[in-house]
Amino acid sequence: GAIERIGIEGTGGLGRALAEYLVSEHVEVRDVPPHKTSLRQRGRHEGKSDLLDAHRIAAETQRNDALAYAFKQSSPSAPDAVRDQISLWHNARTSLRKIRVQLIGEIDALIAGLPEHLRTQVPERNTARARINSIAELDTADVTDPIVTLRLQLIEHRTTMLRDVLTQDKTAEAELAALVTRTGSHLTVVCGIAARAAAEILLETGDVRRFTEAGFARFTGTAPIPASSGEGGKQPVRHRLNRGGNRRLNAALHRIAMIQLRCEPRARRLYDSAVSRGHTRREAMRILKRHLSNILYRTMFRDTQPPPA
Numbered sequence: 001g002a003i004e005r006i007g008i009e010g011t012g013g014l015g016r017a018l019a020e021y022l023v024s025e026h027v028e029v030r031d032v033p034p035h036k037t038s039l040r041q042r043g044r045h046e047g048k049s050d051l052l053d054a055h056r057i058a059a060e061t062q063r064n065d066a067l068a069y070a071f072k073q074s075s076p077s078a079p080d081a082v083r084d085q086i087s088l089w090h091n092a093r094t095s096l097r098k099i100r101v102q103l104i105g106e107i108d109a110l111i112a113g114l115p116e117h118l119r120t121q122v123p124e125r126n127t128a129r130a131r132i133n134s135i136a137e138l139d140t141a142d143v144t145d146p147i148v149t150l151r152l153q154l155i156e157h158r159t160t161m162l163r164d165v166l167t168q169d170k171t172a173e174a175e176l177a178a179l180v181t182r183t184g185s186h187l188t189v190v191c192g193i194a195a196r197a198a199a200e201i202l203l204e205t206g207d208v209r210r211f212t213e214a215g216f217a218r219f220t221g222t223a224p225i226p227a228s229s230g231e232g233g234k235q236p237v238r239h240r241l242n243r244g245g246n247r248r249l250n251a252a253l254h255r256i257a258m259i260q261l262r263c264e265p266r267a268r269r270l271y272d273s274a275v276s277r278g279h280t281r282r283e284a285m286r287i288l289k290r291h292l293s294n295i296l297y298r299t300m301f302r303d304t305q306p307p308p309a
Contacts, residue, residue: 007032007061009053011070012087016079019070023078029070036060036067072206083206086179086199093172093196096165103162104128107135110155115148128166132159185303190295191267192259197252201296204249208300216297220253221245222290241286253289253296260292267292 005028011019012031022029037056061067071079111122122134136159140152177195180188180202187198208216217223224239260267267288274284 003027005030005061007057007067008070009034009037009057012072020079023070023076026076028076030061030067031070031072032057032060032067036064068206068210072210074207074209080207082179082182083203086176086183086203089172089175089179090196090199090203093169093176096169096172100128100162100165100169103158103165104131107131107155107158107162110151110158111135113151115145118143118148128162132162135159183303186299187296190256190299191264192256197256200252201249202300204246204252205300207304208297209304211297213294213297217290217293218242219245219249220289220293220296221247221250222253222286222293224286224290250289253292254285256292257285257288260288 006022007030008015008019008022009032010016011029019029019031037053037060069076071077072083073080111119118138118140121138122131135155138152143149143152173196176199180195180198183202185198185202187193187201188195193201205211205216205219211219214223221242221244223242223245225242226238227240228238257267261271270291271284271288274287275281279287
């Protein structure tokens with residue numbers, strides 16, 4: 001019969017080239033998440049092979065009309081160029097952050113092995129840049145021990161690498177800020193959202209028009225899950241924490257909530273009101289995050305609407 005749609009597992013990864021070709025040929029392409037196919041009897045009953053995986057992807061594509069379109073779009077369309085650039089810079093910055101942590105750990109370990117008269121010249125610093133500056137001021141004129149000399153050489157080498165990483169990270173942050181501005185997003189107007197946080201939210205969300213407001217809350221893991229029965233046609237009386245959804249977006253919402261509790265009076269009032277009604281502090285935080293999810297959705301949705309004539 002006629003092909004209604006094609007499902008690909010990983011349209012943002014190994015399946016991207018195929019997805020781009022099919023979209024250019026006006027074929028409807030759906031992105032099948034890997035966890036969807038793993039739920040369809042992988043391992044316990046049928047095992048795993050390319051043929052079995054292809055069959056599971058096809059079955060999920062045929063069965064599930066709610067699967068996202070390729071490249072996180074709300075309708076069949078090519079990938080967004082600006083979003084792709086955001087993805088590349090965001091991934092680069094994530095890698096740089098991991099390298100920075102590793103280098104700082106190695107430098108600290110090398111410093112810990114220095115003699116006391118050298119080690120005491122490097123006081124504790126809160127930032128990587130301050131640590132680099134303090135290391136550069138070390139007085140090593142009287143060092144003759146070859147082991148200590150080697151440690152100092154390795155410290156200098158790691159410090160040079162750390163300087164380069166910090167420079168690249170600063171460049172990546174500036175590029176992300178410029179790209180967020182190009183998207184026309186107003187997320188940075190919201191208290192607690194810097195350009196890099198806005199970039200991550202835009203990247204993880206894609207085209208927000210593919211969600212409803214409640215659907216976006218489920219996607220971010222901020223919508224509680226019903227956990228009671230026996231109510232008949234009434235609303236459920238008990239809910240539990242939703243541990244699903246996109247955990248990166250959920251973590252971003254948590255950071256925004258923590259900042260708003262310090263800087264935004266309205267968030268503090270909402271939180272205190274929930275506590276005064278008998279909610280625990282964790283439950284009050286979940287209420288605030290659910291509220292922030294709605295704010296993010298409405299802000300991004302307004303950004304997609306054409307300006308009034």
